[in-house]
Amino acid sequence: MGEVILTMKEIDKFFPGVHALDHVSFEVRKGEVHALMGENGAGKSTLMKVLTGIYKKDSGTIIYEGKEVEFHNTREAQSAGVVIVHQELNMLGHLTVAQNIFIGREFKKGIAIDDKKMNEEAKKLFDRLHIDIDPTETMSNLTVGKQQMCEIAKAISHDAKVIVFDEPSAALTETEIEELFKIIRDLRKQQMGIVYISHRMDEIKVITDRVTVMRDGTYVGTLITEECTKDDIINMMVGRVIYEDPKQKSMVAKDAPVVLKVEHLNAGRMVQDVSFELHKGEILGFSGLMGAGRTETARAIFGADPKESGDIYINGEKVTINSPEDAVKCGIGYLSEDRKRYGIVVQKTVAENSTMATLEKYVKGLFIDKKAEREVSQEYVDSLDTKTPSINQLVVNLSGGNQQKVVIAKWLVRNCDILIFDEPTRGIDVGAKNEIYKLMNKLAEDGKSIIMISSEMTEILRMSDRIVVMCEGKKTGEIGIEEASQEAIMNMATREIS
Amino acid sequence: MSKNSVPNTQNKSVISRLGGQKFIVLLVVVGLIIFFSAVSPDFRKYSTAMSILDYSYYIALMAIGVTFPLITGGVDLSIGTGLICYSLTGGFLIVQKGWPVWAGMLMALLLSIVIGLLNGVLVSIMNLPPFLATLCTCMITRGLGSIFSNRLGISWPTSGTPGSWFRNIFKITVNGTKIPLGFLWVLLLVAVMAFVLNHTKIGRYTIAIGSNKEATILSGINVKFYHIMAYVISGLFAGLAAIAYSAVFSTVQPGTGAGFELEAIGGAIIGGVSASGGVGSVGGSLIGVFVICLLKTGLPYIGLQANWQQIITGLVLIGAVLVDIMKKKKEKI
Numbered sequence A: 001m002g003e004v005i006l007t008m009k010e011i012d013k014f015f016p017g018v019h020a021l022d023h024v025s026f027e028v029r030k031g032e033v034h035a036l037m038g039e040n041g042a043g044k045s046t047l048m049k050v051l052t053g054i055y056k057k058d059s060g061t062i063i064y065e066g067k068e069v070e071f072h073n074t075r076e077a078q079s080a081g082v083v084i085v086h087q088e089l090n091m092l093g094h095l096t097v098a099q100n101i102f103i104g105r106e107f108k109k110g111i112a113i114d115d116k117k118m119n120e121e122a123k124k125l126f127d128r129l130h131i132d133i134d135p136t137e138t139m140s141n142l143t144v145g146k147q148q149m150c151e152i153a154k155a156i157s158h159d160a161k162v163i164v165f166d167e168p169s170a171a172l173t174e175t176e177i178e179e180l181f182k183i184i185r186d187l188r189k190q191q192m193g194i195v196y197i198s199h200r201m202d203e204i205k206v207i208t209d210r211v212t213v214m215r216d217g218t219y220v221g222t223l224i225t226e227e228c229t230k231d232d233i234i235n236m237m238v239g240r241v242i243y244e245d246p247k248q249k250s251m252v253a254k255d256a257p258v259v260l261k262v263e264h265l266n267a268g269r270m271v272q273d274v275s276f277e278l279h280k281g282e283i284l285g286f287s288g289l290m291g292a293g294r295t296e297t298a299r300a301i302f303g304a305d306p307k308e309s310g311d312i313y314i315n316g317e318k319v320t321i322n323s324p325e326d327a328v329k330c331g332i333g334y335l336s337e338d339r340k341r342y343g344i345v346v347q348k349t350v351a352e353n354s355t356m357a358t359l360e361k362y363v364k365g366l367f368i369d370k371k372a373e374r375e376v377s378q379e380y381v382d383s384l385d386t387k388t389p390s391i392n393q394l395v396v397n398l399s400g401g402n403q404q405k406v407v408i409a410k411w412l413v414r415n416c417d418i419l420i421f422d423e424p425t426r427g428i429d430v431g432a433k434n435e436i437y438k439l440m441n442k443l444a445e446d447g448k449s450i451i452m453i454s455s456e457m458t459e460i461l462r463m464s465d466r467i468v469v470m471c472e473g474k475k476t477g478e479i480g481i482e483e484a485s486q487e488a489i490m491n492m493a494t495r496e497i498s
Numbered sequence B: 001m002s003k004n005s006v007p008n009t010q011n012k013s014v015i016s017r018l019g020g021q022k023f024i025v026l027l028v029v030v031g032l033i034i035f036f037s038a039v040s041p042d043f044r045k046y047s048t049a050m051s052i053l054d055y056s057y058y059i060a061l062m063a064i065g066v067t068f069p070l071i072t073g074g075v076d077l078s079i080g081t082g083l084i085c086y087s088l089t090g091g092f093l094i095v096q097k098g099w100p101v102w103a104g105m106l107m108a109l110l111l112s113i114v115i116g117l118l119n120g121v122l123v124s125i126m127n128l129p130p131f132l133a134t135l136c137t138c139m140i141t142r143g144l145g146s147i148f149s150n151r152l153g154i155s156w157p158t159s160g161t162p163g164s165w166f167r168n169i170f171k172i173t174v175n176g177t178k179i180p181l182g183f184l185w186v187l188l189l190v191a192v193m194a195f196v197l198n199h200t201k202i203g204r205y206t207i208a209i210g211s212n213k214e215a216t217i218l219s220g221i222n223v224k225f226y227h228i229m230a231y232v233i234s235g236l237f238a239g240l241a242a243i244a245y246s247a248v249f250s251t252v253q254p255g256t257g258a259g260f261e262l263e264a265i266g267g268a269i270i271g272g273v274s275a276s277g278g279v280g281s282v283g284g285s286l287i288g289v290f291v292i293c294l295l296k297t298g299l300p301y302i303g304l305q306a307n308w309q310q311i312i313t314g315l316v317l318i319g320a321v322l323v324d325i326m327k328k329k330k331e332k333i
Helices: A046-050 A074-080 A097-101 A115-129 A144-157 A176-189 A200-209 A230-238 A294-302 A324-329 A339-343 A350-354 A356-362 A370-384 A402-411 A430-445 A457-463 A488-492 B014-041 B046-071 B079-094 B099-124 B131-148 B165-169 B183-199 B201-211 B213-218 B221-250 B262-269 B282-300 B305-333
Strands: A004-015 A017-030 A032-037 A059-064 A084-085 A162-166 A193-197 A211-215 A218-224 A256-267 A273-278 A283-287 A309-314 A317-319 A332-335 A418-422 A449-453 A466-471 A476-478 B172-174 B177-179
Touching: A004 A294, A004 B221, A017 A032, A017 A193, A017 A324, A032 A046, A032 A176, A032 A218, A046 A162, A046 A176, A046 A193, A046 A309, A046 B183, A059 A144, A074 A084, A084 A176, A084 A402, A097 A144, A097 A418, A115 A144, A144 A162, A144 B172, A162 A200, A176 A193, A176 B183, A193 A200, A193 A317, A193 A466, A200 A230, A200 B177, A230 A488, A256 A356, A256 A449, A273 A449, A273 A476, A283 A294, A283 A430, A283 A457, A294 A324, A294 A449, A309 B079, A324 A332, A324 A402, A324 B221, A332 A402, A339 A402, A350 A356, A356 A370, A356 A418, A356 B014, A370 A402, A402 A430, A418 B131, A418 B213, A430 A457, A449 A457, A457 A488, A466 A488, B014 B282, B046 B183, B046 B262, B079 B099, B079 B131, B079 B262, B079 B305, B099 B131, B131 B221, B165 B183, B165 B221, B177 B282, B183 B221, B183 B282, B262 B282, B262 B305, B282 B305
Parallel strands: A017 A218, A032 A193, A032 A211, A084 A162, A162 A193, A283 A449, A283 A466, A332 A418, A418 A449
Antiparallel strands: A004 A017, A004 A059, A211 A218, A256 A273, A256 A309, A309 A317, A466 A476, B172 B177
């Protein structure tokens, strides 16, 4: 490790209602790979976006190569030599590799673009990285791993001194990761400062020199990778004070029947051989880090995405679910994490949304039976305690929590016994959160069975009777609430996959 | 792009497939010529070839231009009624106001650029969906054309009269034989615009916008400017098409022109422009236009009326779009 090339000191960043970064400090040395770790929402990406000028910091200083700097956009950061390789690749599929690398700063020959020179320069870059990619190949023909290497080549072509990798391995195969590591080691040898964001504990041990851990927008600490264990890092990641009491014991009767059984479900890379059971009256928490495949699993069960294989049993009977329509017929309701896109029709009234999934019941002849629709939606507005001036209110005018209640009403009207809540309290304020929790508990008491996908550890521990943990498309553990702890769950969520 | 791995076995295949589609469409053109010639002796006449070419100029020019907004993932519906509007404006100035022909042409081109600019601003700066923005300018140009011409048809100077020299630009008679000079200009413009599309920043960024607009913005490119340029090019070529139309046909009627754009857009898509942007070539668009022109002119020779030509063109278009969708699916796996 060489001298310090980049120091971020006491960085503060506020978003409306959130203190996203609270006096965070971070440094990178020349010739080191510095891991940045933390749970979802710990502030890793925000910190890197502040660094590269995507966000403006509210206070604090950034010192780069001995001088205080503030980049106003990625372009400024790039020309200074600070580049980020995003998780989602910013590539133009229809252009060639070289055209992508030099986009926005093409070599020119008169008015024409000098593609020949661009190809030569791209070739030189690849040679420097010891990778074999044809610069004239069309980008969309490359594998994700190769595309990422093009992004790295693009980063280096800016004369980068600090490169940030944001979860670079998430979409790569084992061999591609090997190649990536080879390149990263090369870059380290060339005295670049490298920031490596990842959830994969085994990679951290293999490739990084130091680890900085963040939690809830604060800096927790920095360790030398060689000197620490996985448990040290996990303890730093989860050592948060839990305000709400976690659930003490399962509320499910010992002899509660299995209502949903999923066996060996496969659906793409994100759902591999997932099996679990859901009991009557149970809240089954699905925990895991971003990209663990929880939403994908839910969508596959619900028939929203195609399944490759696997069986689903409802009340002991094998069922075939090929579309959401089939799932709804089986009594499964899905409350999407993205309410506005998949959950409700915001420009329609509470009443219209309530009967959306059940409309055929409320049709008399050719017309919708408005009276019956009003009655049933009023019933659920009352029983769920939805705060709306009337059932004729447009849903767009309701708060997030009350919108969520309308979605719940929609599935209850439909008589769904199995409800999948995907991030049920995302974008909902604290008070309304408690109401949703109460409501979910009440639903479970009434004999509904609930799958709750949540990225909030406190929510998982507070609501679940049992917890399924996933990591990279595989189920990596299952634990009853009595034995569950943050450490145990995080350990399973970051399980090393070999 | 899907995040799943793309098999890396089909090196260069997209390029070859692009060239492939162009090649296949060219075969279709040759096949159509052979078929019509075989079935109808009248089709084999020189005059038939001349009339096909006469019909093709303005559609081809529109297709060259509209290729650019199509590649950005947009569309320009205003080129058809725009063509008539520019032609009426130029003709009005020449015939009624006594302007020299070159000045009338210049005004027509100028107006076409202004409308193209308007389209570009609506789409790029005001963020209107291209379909709606250009549908509005389509209606506006139709109205404007009628106002300029006082709702009367206008004839640009006819052959033999002073100022009819511009008609020779497209068709010149040497020793009693008509030479389709216009075809040469069309080919020349295709070459120029193919160069612009493939070897200049305007073209490169047109493809980039259609490929992934967000990523293009993040690359620090002035996307608004290049997005507008695509519509300006489309407008300008509608202006050039207006001149071709005025030169080939004797009278221009206000209120017409709606539907021309569909032939141009259809030609471009048959020629391999992707309906969702990012892919396309100027040469392909030209070949696609000839499929449409051949159907239009050829089908009456085998006893099928104009209505059939529309139905068959529609079916051919569905085929072209399906090919595009299938290609995309292949890329995604």
